Amino acid sequence: MSETSFTPRVFSGIQPSGNLHLGNYLGALKRFVDWQDRDVESIFCMVDLHAITVWQDPVDLKKSTRELCAGFIASGLDPEKSILINQSQVPEHAQLAWVFNCIARMGWMQRMTQFKDKAGKNAQNASLGLFAYPALMAADILTYHATHVPVGEDQKQHLELTRDIATKFNHDYGIDFFPVPEPVIEGAATRVMSLRDGSKKMSKSDPSDASRINLTDDADTIAKKIRKAKTDPEALPSEADGLEGRPEARNLINIYAAMNNQSVDEVLADVGGKQFSEFKPMLAELAVSKMSPITTEMARLMEHQDEIDKILSRGSERARAITAPILRKTYEIMGMVPPIEM
Numbered sequence: 017m018s019e020t021s022f023t024p025r026v027f028s029g030i031q032p033s034g035n036l037h038l039g040n041y042l043g044a045l046k047r048f049v050d051w052q053d054r055d056v057e058s059i060f061c062m063v064d065l066h067a068i069t070v071w072q073d074p075v076d077l078k079k080s081t082r083e084l085c086a087g088f089i090a091s092g093l094d095p096e097k098s099i100l101i102n103q104s105q106v107p108e109h110a111q112l113a114w115v116f117n118c119i120a121r122m123g124w125m126q127r128m129t130q131f132k133d134k135a136g137k138n139a140q141n142a143s144l145g146l147f148a149y150p151a152l153m154a155a156d157i158l159t160y161h162a163t164h165v166p167v168g169e170d171q172k173q174h175l176e177l178t179r180d181i182a183t184k185f186n187h188d189y190g191i192d193f194f195p196v197p198e199p200v201i202e203g204a205a206t207r208v209m210s211l212r213d214g215s216k217k218m219s220k221s222d223p224s225d226a227s228r229i230n231l232t233d234d235a236d237t238i239a240k241k242i243r244k245a246k247t248d249p250e251a252l253p254s255e256a257d258g259l260e261g262r263p264e265a266r267n268l269i270n271i272y273a274a275m276n277n278q279s280v281d282e283v284l285a286d287v288g289g290k291q292f293s294e295f296k297p298m299l300a301e302l303a304v305s306k307m308s309p310i311t312t313e314m315a316r317l318m319e320h321q322d323e324i325d326k327i328l329s330r331g332s333e334r335a336r337a338i339t340a341p342i343l344r345k346t347y348e349i350m351g352m353v354p355p356i357e358m
């Protein structure tokens with residue numbers, strides 16, 4: 017059986033670890049909506065089990081999970097079209113992750129740059145879960161037999177590991193059971209950078225709030241952060257080559273292009289020669305016009321948390337109709353004795 021013989025199915029997730037930002041929106045959420053609109057079966061997940069690989073305050077985790085769900089819906093995901101779930105409500109994710117802990121090799125995991133970045137100098141004190149994070153991610157994807165995974169650039173290495181795990185499982189058991197999923201890393205904003213430092217990824221955990229545009233920021237805050245974004249003294253170039261060695265300029269142009277559904281070349285054809293003093297207000301106006309409706313809708317949805325909880329419960333029920341048979345079959349392939357009807 018080849019990859020192409022699996023029915024196309026999309027899976028992706030975001031951690032409910034607070035501070036949902038423009039990078040998550042352009043690199044992930046906005047592209048989830050594109051997939052949903054292509055009428056491919058799609059599952060989008062609040063990966064709370066991933067979030068707890070580092071400390072999460074229980075009250076904040078609950079709020080961030082609901083807020084993330086509100087962000088999914090406000091960005092355009094329709095819970096009738098896509099399956100929206102909270103990872104911990106679908107137990108097959110964690111169960112298959114254990115299987116994959118036994119398939120993945122220590123050497124593979126030790127190469128993961130995200131673990132090295134997040135564990136920092138004190139790796140001995142990092143949680144075992146943080147180390148095993150990519151095996152859980154492989155389980156998230158493969159428990160749906162997902163074939164396509166839209167993610168930002170930073171997840172490329174984890175996706176390669178998912179492919180290695182699927183291939184090794186199939187090889188070890190002599191069966192083409194798991195698809196080898198394709199990472200889908202596309203568009204102008206696969207890696208949105210910090211507004212304060214063009215060499216650092218825009219990130220939830222950056223201590224500087226000015227480094228990112230949060231999906232909960234109001235219009236004034238968005239405009240102010242863009243006004244204060246770090247730039248250089250040169251005018252904007254007319255061609256992409258001219259962005260070489262200018263990370264902050266490249267970042268702002270990428271953001272503009274992704275938000276306006278344009279290519280970088282198209283944007284530069286319009287704004288080449290302008291100073292940042294002229295370009296930043298254009299970017300601020302565009303960002304406010306695109307982000308404010310999302311912010312407003314998120315706030316409205318957060319006033320109906322019982323509705324959010326119902327959407328997640330319903331999503332989990334639909335998800336389990338896919339995941340339970342896939343886990344059962346996995347166990348069967350591996351030789352586990354199944355329960356009998358009594």
Ligand code: AQP
Pocket residue numbers: 029030031032033039040041042043044166167168169170171205206207208209217218219220221222
């Ligand atoms: N800066 C970014 N540009 C483009 N895409 C991004 N993503 C994250 N940051 C950027 C994409 O968003 C999805 C969900 O990310 P996540 O929340 O699961 O994990 P993360 O990468 O850990 O998010 P952060 O903001 O970077 O958190 P911290 O600060 O904890 O490290 C993924 O598809 C990711 O590629």
